[in-house]
Each structure stands twice: as C-alpha cells, then as structure tokens.
Amino acid sequence: MTTLVIVESPGKVKKVSAALGDGFKVMASVGHVRDLPANDMGVEPPLFALRYQPTERGKEILAKLRQAASQASRVILATDPDREGEAIAWHLADALKLKNPERVTFTAITDEQVNKAIAAPRQIDMPRVHAQEARRALDRIVGYRVSPALSERAGQRLSAGRVQSPAVRLIVDLERKIAAFKVTEHYGAELTLANGDGTMWKAAWDTRPFLRDGESYLMDDKLALQAAAVRAVTVAAFEDGQKGRAPAAPFTTSTLQQAAGRRLGFTEKLTMDLAQKLYEAGLITYHRTDAPNMDAAGMEDIAAYARGAGLRLADKPRKWKAKEGAQEGHEAIRPTHAADLDAGDGAEQQALYRLIWQRAVASQLADAVYAVRTATLTGQADGTVFTFMATGRTLTDPGWLAIYAEDTEDEDKTGDGDNPAANPVPALTVGECRTVAQGRVLTKKTKPPSRIKRTDLGPELEKLGIGRPSTYAAIIENILTRNYVSVDSKGFLRPMALGEAIRDALVGRFAFAELDYTRELEEQLDQIAEGKANYATVVAGAWGALDDELGALATAAITPAHPCPECGRALVRRKGEFGHFWACSGYREHGCKVSLPDAKGKPGERKAPPPPTGFKCPDPKCGKELARRQGVSKPAKRGMKGRPYDFYSCTGFPRCDKRFQTGADGKPVFPAAGAG
Known part of the structure; x- marks a missing residue:
C-alpha cells in the first residue's frame, strides 16, 4: 500500500514526488474542488451555514482522488500553507470522507523541507478553516445583498x-x-560659494527663526530677498562624520508586488503567477506572507553565501518589526538556496527570482556608509543676521548597495530618506570667513497630496x-x-x-x-x-x-446612468416576453409607468402612441382603446428567427392586461358572451 499525498497545484507534483521517492503517490487537487453556488448567495441564516457544491473541474478530480484514496494506506493533505490552503484540505477531507487525514505544509518545495514536513503531520486546523469561511461568507453577504440594491x-x-x-x-x-487643495506660495534663499578648484557648493537659509507662531512657511518675500543678498559668511559650526544606511527588509507579498511593478513592469497578477511557479519549483519560500523576517535557517544560508562571496555581513542577523496586524504565518520571501544566483524558467521568472534574491541577500549585508559633512554659516544683510546650512554626502562603502543598488524608490525608504545631489562642502574651520559667489531667492509652492x-x-x-x-x-x-x-x-x-x-x-x-x-x-x-x-x-x-x-x-443621492424622462429615477433594463425593455425603477413604490424600448443595451426612443383602432376594451371596468400590435419578436437565440405576432391589447396596461387575438378580418376576436 502507498501513501497518497494531495498537493494543491499540479506544478508541485513532480518536485514533491522526487523528494519523497518510492511508497508515495502525489496528486493535485488543482485548487478548490468545491465552491459556493454560482447563482445565489449560498449563505443560510441564522447559523450561516455555507452551501458547497463541487466545481465542474472538481467533480472529475474528486472522482480520481477518491479512487486513489481507496487504494492508499494513508492520506496526507499537503495543500498550500495559508488559510485558503487549510480550507482546501478540509474540503478534500470532507468530500472524500477521509477518516484519518493528516495535514502537512511545505514552506519551500525542497527535499529537506518536504521530508521534514511529512515526518511531522498534524490535524487540519479548523479555526483557520472557519476564518477562511467567514471571509467568504462576509464577501458573499455584502456582494449579494448590497450590489443588487x-x-x-x-x-x-x-x-x-x-x-x-x-x-x-x-x-x-x-x-x-x-x-480641494489650495496652493500656498512661500519663500527661501540659497547661497552659492566657490571652492579653490572651481567647484561650487550651496547653503540653504534656515527660515525657522523668522517664522511666527503657528506658521509653517515663510511668506515674507522681502525678507527672503534680504537673506539672498548676504555676500560674506562666517563658519559657526562644522562637523565631519559618517552615516550608515540600512537595507530594506526582505519582500513580503505586497512589497514584492510593488517592487516587481516598479522595476519590471509586472502586474500584481503576473507577479503572483510567476512567484507561484518559482515556489512550486522549489526556488523560493512561500510567497503569500506579511512577515518581514526570514527564519534562522534562511539567514544562515544567506550568511554562508555572503562569506564565500566576500560580501560584508551586518554585525548581527537583521530583523524588522512587522506592521501592526500582520499575521506573520510564514517567513519573508527568499531564495531557498542563496548560492543559486540565477534561476527560473524563462526571462520573466528569472527576472523575478533575481529581484527576490537581491532583496533577501542585501537585507543581511552591512550598512552602506556615507561620509557626511555639515556646516552652519552666519551672515548679515542690512543689519539682520541670517543662518545657512550646508550638507554634503559621499558614499564611501557601498555595503548592501553592491547587491541591490537601485533601492531609492522602493517602499521602505531607509536611513534618513534623503537622496541629496552632490554638494562638495569643503573642510572648514569654525570662525573662518567665506565670500559668497551669489545668492538667490527660492520661490516655493506647497504641493497637494500625491x-x-x-x-x-x-x-x-x-x-x-x-x-x-x-x-x-x-x-x-x-x-x-x-x-x-x-x-x-x-x-x-x-x-x-x-x-x-x-x-x-x-x-x-x-x-x-x-x-x-x-x-x-x-x-x-x-x-x-x-x-x-x-x-x-x-x-x-x-x-x-x-x-x-x-x-x-x-x-442615497445616486445619479442614475439613465434617468427616467418623467420622474428622474433610474431606468432599469428588464426582460419581457418579447425581449428587453427599459422601465422606471419607481414603478412599484411611486407608480411611474414610463417604459422605453431597448436600443443595443441602452434606452431607445419612446414609441409613438398606437393609431386609434376604434375598438374599446370590453371589460366594463376599463373601456379604454385597444391597440393593434404587429411585428416580429426578437430571436431567442442567435441564428434563429423571431416569431411574428399580431394581437390587440388594452392601452390601459398595466392596470388592464386584456389581450385579444386578431381575426381573419383584422378585427379583435372577443370571447363569446358568458364565456369565462
């Protein structure tokens, strides 16, 4: 007898089979085998039981799995390690009527991780299943109750x-x-000074001492003009130092989608599809995660690669604080083997793998180091003292930037978040005087939210x-x-x-x-x-x-897509006996009887009233004019012909719905007196 292992994706079958060897048969559920009904909510109060049914594909798959399970001595459910995967495992156990199903998860599809998981099975985690069901139920309830209304x-x-x-x-x-944003114009000033080698450096006016209480911006353009007129400055403070810039955390699902979109131009769906294939091939860890940290084995794998490649590691393994509310059910996304610099089937998989590799490896390397030079300068103009600040920064040790250099636009800006242009501030001495080459007023405008x-x-x-x-x-x-x-x-x-x-x-x-x-x-x-x-x-x-x-x-004041020409309420497309038409949504509650023909999915022109026929409705409670209706109905299906119609109907519709066939003489055929 064999052990049946059911995974979620067919892409895992070959890899898992090779890892397990003889005595195991690996089959795939191909995702969900059961789902809620396609045409109704499938959630039944008051207990809110969910009504499941096999999917079209699921019927065939369940039949094959049922036969395989009957021939196996042991069944292991190895669907994905998230709530959705837990729910799929339960659906399989329930649909296949498994008596003692065992549950395992693979954080990565490698020989080591697969065999480690198989050696430590557990039961299905029903609270996680119920959480997935609650999400599904809540989504259905909102969609089916609110969307139609x-x-x-x-x-x-x-x-x-x-x-x-x-x-x-x-x-x-x-x-x-x-x-709604209102632009505020405000001012600053900037001085330009020269070095002995002809290079220029800049210092910005510190406007804070001139702001009134409650002000965020300097509004006095004359004062800015005065500051820009300073032509000699004295060094009030000077400092030479170093500043480190730490790398970003390894990718989570959302940051991977973000970076792949920015750098590679991939949509979120494409990114997830490619990551799924990389995971199934055993190249990366599980890609649905909100945890920013790798497990200890992952950090050591990267550290071993870095030492062999001559890359400088951080003083200790790096860890990051997870965002509030993160589940952290799985470690951050990383390559399963950092020594594999390139992997993946095809250019897109390879590009995504490389991005994941770079980010994960960079996360454990030493800080990038900058030489930072700052100076505080003071000067006078028309008796007013002004203070100016100059900062220069030069990269002296790339550290992690050697691996993941284009990180300036990623979501987790690190260090001070600055990316200053080169500003070659020279070595200065406190008390030293410098001549200003030029000054200019900076006219600034506040910007709306991005x-x-x-x-x-x-x-x-x-x-x-x-x-x-x-x-x-x-x-x-x-x-x-x-x-x-x-x-x-x-x-x-x-x-x-x-x-x-x-x-x-x-x-x-x-x-x-x-x-x-x-x-x-x-x-x-x-x-x-x-x-x-x-x-x-x-x-x-x-x-x-x-x-x-x-x-x-x-x-709700919702502007209708097609307002009723009489009451302004929404016209709604309905299907009647002779095809689609448009009717006022206020018919039931407000008695608006407007109806219009359908013109390729939009309301058409109102038909002219039927010509008088001279025949009256025989109903003693009505007596209104009868109209003769002639034409050909819309075909029920493409390729079919519509059927001709010829009858008389009461113009008092919908209050009077009397209809009469047209006789051979073209007149309405009324029922014989006394006929029911």
Whole structure:
C-alpha cells in the first residue's frame, strides 16, 4: 500500500514526488474542488451555514482522488500553507470522507523541507478553516445583498465589495483632497560659494527663526530677498562624520508586488503567477506572507553565501518589526538556496527570482556608509543676521548597495530618506570667513497630496489593515476591470465616475465602507483563526448591520446612468416576453409607468402612441382603446428567427392586461358572451 499525498497545484507534483521517492503517490487537487453556488448567495441564516457544491473541474478530480484514496494506506493533505490552503484540505477531507487525514505544509518545495514536513503531520486546523469561511461568507453577504440594491438605485450594474469598496473610497477621497487643495506660495534663499578648484557648493537659509507662531512657511518675500543678498559668511559650526544606511527588509507579498511593478513592469497578477511557479519549483519560500523576517535557517544560508562571496555581513542577523496586524504565518520571501544566483524558467521568472534574491541577500549585508559633512554659516544683510546650512554626502562603502543598488524608490525608504545631489562642502574651520559667489531667492509652492500609484496600493491597503496579502492582486484587478478606477500614463490611480458613485452611495450608510471597520473586521477574522472568536457570531453581526443599512440606501443621492424622462429615477433594463425593455425603477413604490424600448443595451426612443383602432376594451371596468400590435419578436437565440405576432391589447396596461387575438378580418376576436 502507498501513501497518497494531495498537493494543491499540479506544478508541485513532480518536485514533491522526487523528494519523497518510492511508497508515495502525489496528486493535485488543482485548487478548490468545491465552491459556493454560482447563482445565489449560498449563505443560510441564522447559523450561516455555507452551501458547497463541487466545481465542474472538481467533480472529475474528486472522482480520481477518491479512487486513489481507496487504494492508499494513508492520506496526507499537503495543500498550500495559508488559510485558503487549510480550507482546501478540509474540503478534500470532507468530500472524500477521509477518516484519518493528516495535514502537512511545505514552506519551500525542497527535499529537506518536504521530508521534514511529512515526518511531522498534524490535524487540519479548523479555526483557520472557519476564518477562511467567514471571509467568504462576509464577501458573499455584502456582494449579494448590497450590489443588487445599489444597481437598482443606479439603473446599471454596480458592485459593492467588502474590501474593494474601501479601496475605491481611498482613491476617491484622495482625489477630492487634491482637488480641494489650495496652493500656498512661500519663500527661501540659497547661497552659492566657490571652492579653490572651481567647484561650487550651496547653503540653504534656515527660515525657522523668522517664522511666527503657528506658521509653517515663510511668506515674507522681502525678507527672503534680504537673506539672498548676504555676500560674506562666517563658519559657526562644522562637523565631519559618517552615516550608515540600512537595507530594506526582505519582500513580503505586497512589497514584492510593488517592487516587481516598479522595476519590471509586472502586474500584481503576473507577479503572483510567476512567484507561484518559482515556489512550486522549489526556488523560493512561500510567497503569500506579511512577515518581514526570514527564519534562522534562511539567514544562515544567506550568511554562508555572503562569506564565500566576500560580501560584508551586518554585525548581527537583521530583523524588522512587522506592521501592526500582520499575521506573520510564514517567513519573508527568499531564495531557498542563496548560492543559486540565477534561476527560473524563462526571462520573466528569472527576472523575478533575481529581484527576490537581491532583496533577501542585501537585507543581511552591512550598512552602506556615507561620509557626511555639515556646516552652519552666519551672515548679515542690512543689519539682520541670517543662518545657512550646508550638507554634503559621499558614499564611501557601498555595503548592501553592491547587491541591490537601485533601492531609492522602493517602499521602505531607509536611513534618513534623503537622496541629496552632490554638494562638495569643503573642510572648514569654525570662525573662518567665506565670500559668497551669489545668492538667490527660492520661490516655493506647497504641493497637494500625491495620488497613489498602482504599484503602491497593496502596501497602502496593508498599512491600513484592509485585506490580506493574498487578496491585493484581486482587489486591484477588480476595481480596474469594473471601471471604478483607472491608471494614468504615469501609473497613478484615478477614480472614474462609477467609482465616485459607489463611494457616495456607500459612505455614511454602510459600515463596511469605513476604513476602521474594515480593519477591525480583519482583526475579527484573525481572532477566528486563533480560536478566540466564533464564526457564526462574527457573520451574524455583519448580517444584522446590513439589515439596518440597506434601508438607508433609499436616501442615497445616486445619479442614475439613465434617468427616467418623467420622474428622474433610474431606468432599469428588464426582460419581457418579447425581449428587453427599459422601465422606471419607481414603478412599484411611486407608480411611474414610463417604459422605453431597448436600443443595443441602452434606452431607445419612446414609441409613438398606437393609431386609434376604434375598438374599446370590453371589460366594463376599463373601456379604454385597444391597440393593434404587429411585428416580429426578437430571436431567442442567435441564428434563429423571431416569431411574428399580431394581437390587440388594452392601452390601459398595466392596470388592464386584456389581450385579444386578431381575426381573419383584422378585427379583435372577443370571447363569446358568458364565456369565462
């Protein structure tokens, strides 16, 4: 008998099989084998049980796995080491009716890690499964309860998402801050001095002593002109020193997506797809993580490589503080073997691997060292004393920069964050006098907040506690493809009209649109995973809140995509017996009876009233004019022909829905007197 090992991705099968050898059969679930229904919520209160069904692909895979499990003496579930993977393991155990399933996870697909995991199996972690189910349930509840109501109010398909809506709000609110920003013009001054070799250096006026209480900027242009007129300065202080600059932490999921977008031009989805393949090939550790630190074995592997390559290590292994709310379930992303400088199948995988390698190795190397020279200068103009500051910085030891040199635009700016231009300040002596070559007034303007770049949205959401690393690529993809947000030519995110409409409809009415609420809910999911909170309690709380909040949607001032020509409410596309048409959404509540034909998915022109026929509705309660309806219905399917129709209907519709066939003489055929 053999041991059946079920992994998640087919890409792992060959590597894991080779690591385990004889006596093991490795098969793949190919991700999820069961899911919630495609056409309804699948969440049933009051207990909020989830109604699962096999996916189309899952039916076939489960059949194969069931047969293999029946022939195995032992079944090990080795799906991915995250909550999603834990949930897939439980689905497999449940669907296959496994009696004693064992659970293992591989932090890296190497011979050592695979065999180490197989030697220490555990049970399925049900609190983590429940946390994944709670996320799924909450997403379904928001999507299925709020999105239809929102769409009805807007007269077009709009989607509310528990995490995507706060992301859209973030971008809309920032754009509005930028639009409302008022520029403040303020002033400074700069002196230029000459060295003996003809090089020039600069000193900036320190305006702080001249600011009034509560002021942040100097508004006096005449005073700035006076400071720029200084032509002789005395050295008040001078210091020669060194300053180190530490490297950034190894990549987490969000920072990897950010750096790959900036440096390699990869989308978040492409980055994750490539990282998945590198992980499956045993080249990197697991790539869905929010932990900034590597484990001890990883740091030692890098240290061994660095010593052999003659690279100077930091005095002690480096560690970083995780962001607030980080789960830190897995170590930071690193190469499994630092000695492998290049790896991957194809140019894109190789480029991403190299980026991961550089960042991880650099993180353990010595600081980059700069020689820093600072001088304080004083001078007078028209009896007023002014102070000027000069700073020069020169790289004397590249340290980690020798490995990861282009780090100035990465998300974790380190050291003092400065990147000053070369300013060759000479060696000076306190009390020494210097002549100023020239001075100039600096006219400055305050700048509005900067828009968020696509590459920076994941780290920004992570900082705010919105979503989790595995969700960022999907969030960004959703809000872009649904035209809630666009990306401009420089990579900055800008809200679109639909995104603004959704933001305004949700904010102030739904708790899930509030950034703090979203972060707190993520914390509740973490508590479920840790066994400190109950699935049903968390989901029931969100359900109950929506009951109250959906009532408030009626007051939302949503601009309809297609307003009713009579009452201004949204026109909604409906499907009737003879094809699609547009009707006013205010019909039921407000009695607005406007309807328009469909013109390629948009409201068409209102049809002219039917010509008089001279026939009256025989219903004694009605008596209105009958209209003759003739034409050909829209075909039910492409390639089919529509069917001709010819009948009389009452113009009192919808209150009177009487219809009569057309006789051979072209007149309506009324029922015989007394007929039912």
